[in-house]
Amino acid sequence: MTAKELREKFIQFFQEKGHAVIKSASLIPENDPTVLFTTAGMHPLVPYLMGEKHPMGTRLTDAQKCLRTGDIDEVGDDAHLTFFEMLGNWSLGDYFKKEAIANSYEFLTSPKWLGLDPDRLAFSVFAGDEHAPRDMESYELWRSMGVPEEKIFFLPRENNWWGPAGITGPCGPDTEMFIDTGKEKCCPECSPACDCGKYLEIWNDVFMEYNKTAEGDYEPLEQKNVDTGMGLERTICILQGKSSVYDTDLFLPLLEKIEALSGKRYGETEEITRAMRIVADHIRSAVFLLGDDRAVTPSNVDQGYVLRRLIRRAIRFGMQLGMAEGFTPEVAEVVVSQYQDAYDELTRHRDFIMDELKKEEGRFQRTLRQGLREFEKVVGRLKDGKEIDGISAFHLYDTFGFPIEMTVELAKEKGLTVDVEGFEEAFKEHQKKSQAGAEQRFKGGLADQTEETARLHTATHLLHAALRHYLGDE
Ligand code: ATP
Ligand code: MG
Numbered sequence: 001m002t003a004k005e006l007r008e009k010f011i012q013f014f015q016e017k018g019h020a021v022i023k024s025a026s027l028i029p030e031n032d033p034t035v036l037f038t039t040a041g042m043h044p045l046v047p048y049l050m051g052e053k054h055p056m057g058t059r060l061t062d063a064q065k066c067l068r069t070g071d072i073d074e075v076g077d078d079a080h081l082t083f084f085e086m087l088g089n090w091s092l093g094d095y096f097k098k099e100a101i102a103n104s105y106e107f108l109t110s111p112k113w114l115g116l117d118p119d120r121l122a123f124s125v126f127a128g129d130e131h132a133p134r135d136m137e138s139y140e141l142w143r144s145m146g147v148p149e150e151k152i153f154f155l156p157r158e159n160n161w162w163g164p165a166g167i168t169g170p171c172g173p174d175t176e177m178f179i180d181t182g183k184e185k186c187c188p189e190c191s192p193a194c195d196c197g198k199y200l201e202i203w204n205d206v207f208m209e210y211n212k213t214a215e216g217d218y219e220p221l222e223q224k225n226v227d228t229g230m231g232l233e234r235t236i237c238i239l240q241g242k243s244s245v246y247d248t249d250l251f252l253p254l255l256e257k258i259e260a261l262s263g264k265r266y267g268e269t270e271e272i273t274r275a276m277r278i279v280a281d282h283i284r285s286a287v288f289l290l291g292d293d294r295a296v297t298p299s300n301v302d303q304g305y306v307l308r309r310l311i312r313r314a315i316r317f318g319m320q321l322g323m324a325e326g327f328t329p330e331v332a333e334v335v336v337s338q339y340q341d342a343y344d345e346l347t348r349h350r351d352f353i354m355d356e357l358k359k360e361e362g363r364f365q366r367t368l369r370q371g372l373r374e375f376e377k378v379v380g381r382l383k384d385g386k387e388i389d390g391i392s393a394f395h396l397y398d399t400f401g402f403p404i405e406m407t408v409e410l411a412k413e414k415g416l417t418v419d420v421e422g423f424e425e426a427f428k429e430h431q432k433k434s435q436a437g438a439e440q441r442f443k444g445g446l447a448d449q450t451e452e453t454a455r456l457h458t459a460t461h462l463l464h465a466a467l468r469h470y471l472g473d474e
């Protein structure tokens with residue numbers, strides 16, 4: 001089965017179960033300024049989970065584009081990506097646990113759908129605590145599907161509870177589905193809660209059934225909802241018999257392109273493998289951000305900063321692999337052609353995507369080598385110390401366009417740390433100065449500064465100071 005077929009099968013299955021198909025929302029949340037990106041299928045549906053009527057009814061299904069920058073450090077392992085697709089189905093006060101669990105089990109195991117061997121599956125349900133009861137109902141429902149008891153794990157709140165932490169609102173237990181990879185148990189208590197890699201989480205069914213009151217009580221919700229999310233990349237990895245999401249048909253053409261551009265072989269060494277995975281993942285995310293109808297462009301704030309970080313990190317690892325300047329649009333072309341059927345916005349915005357990548361790569365490549373040399377100098381000056389000071393980190397950011405996270409990462413590779421607080425102070429100090437002197441918009445360009453723009457920046461600063469003096473503001 002290809003990833004495209006899995007996407008279609010999922011939607012078709014839930015369509016047959018009476019769900020209306022909705023389109024993936026933007027990666028940039030439209031009505032929620034509190035978060036930068038859409039991180040789950042349920043995110044764009046929050047108003048409807050809270051009770052608002054959805055125009056398409058009470059049963060919905062889709063494939064949602066998601067971005068989790070919080071997982072960036074895991075990228076390169078077998079299961080985590082920054083951009084991924086979440087297949088989802090929802091009941092807005094319609095069916096509840098019984099149908100949700102029966103549907104999940106049928107889709108996973110029926111030969112007509114995924115046909116996974118039930119022996120390879122494992123499940124987790126909420127163990128209960130002083131606030132909310134053990135979710136025996138979900139347990140019994142899995143049992144009624146024929147799941148043996150030793151395949152169902154009772155796990156605590158941190159694993160099997162969904163809901164806004166510490167605040168009021170809808171919440172409830174969830175039940176997760178895992179692939180048992182067949183690896184040895186890491187310890188007698190080995191469970192899907194371990195990070196040992198024996199269990200791979202593929203799907204999560206969330207049951208919103210309580211409302212947490214201001215007093216901290218859990219009262220039953222009037223509208224009980226189901227919200228599920230299945231990872232497309234992880235599931236296709238299992239269906240294709242691979243051990244990592246990067247070895248699936250979604251990534252192979254990308255990795256082949258990276259091999260051709262670098263002259264290195266995927267799998268040659270652990271380091272090369274990880275670098276190639278990072279390049280593939282980050283360029284893919286960048287393409288989806290630039291190709292979104294609510295497009296993001298590289299900048300120093302909010303979503304633009306994350307995009308810049310992704311592109312620049314890809315460039316750094318690409319350079320390590322020996323890829324020549326200008327590689328980002330070439331890799332991006334593969335992403336666009338791969339997703340053109342499922343996400344037509346990528347084709348519509350193709351020129352924009354390539355153009356922005358080219359520009360951002362140009363900006364960074366110009367200063368990257370010099371910046372790395374500067375970084376080595378800073379390290380050389382450390383003598384016995386283990387920490388890079390904030391001013392130096394700021395200098396790398398301001399003059400060479402190194403996102404602070406990158407300096408931290410470079411330092412970590414050498415067993416060093418960075419004074420991030422000191423960096424922030426230096427950053428604020430600089431901002432204060434430039435705010436006093438220059439227009440707000442000049443802040444947007446700080447990390448891009450070549451010497452020339454730095455001079456321009458100073459000149460503008462002086463010009464504004466002179467103007468204010470002339471106008472009697474100072
Ligand atoms: P994990 O514990 O593996 O980090 P999660 O519990 O954070 O996953 P959920 O928030 O439950 O994941 O999201 C639902 C599904 O989305 C997961 O079961 C998984 O299949 C998929 N998924 C989550 N994060 C990622 C990621 N970074 N890359 C690829 N797929 C992911
Ligand atoms: Mg996670």
Ligand code: MG
Nearest residue numbers: 159176201204
């Ligand atoms: Mg999890």
Ligand code: MG
Nearest residue numbers: 176201203204
């Ligand atoms: Mg989960």
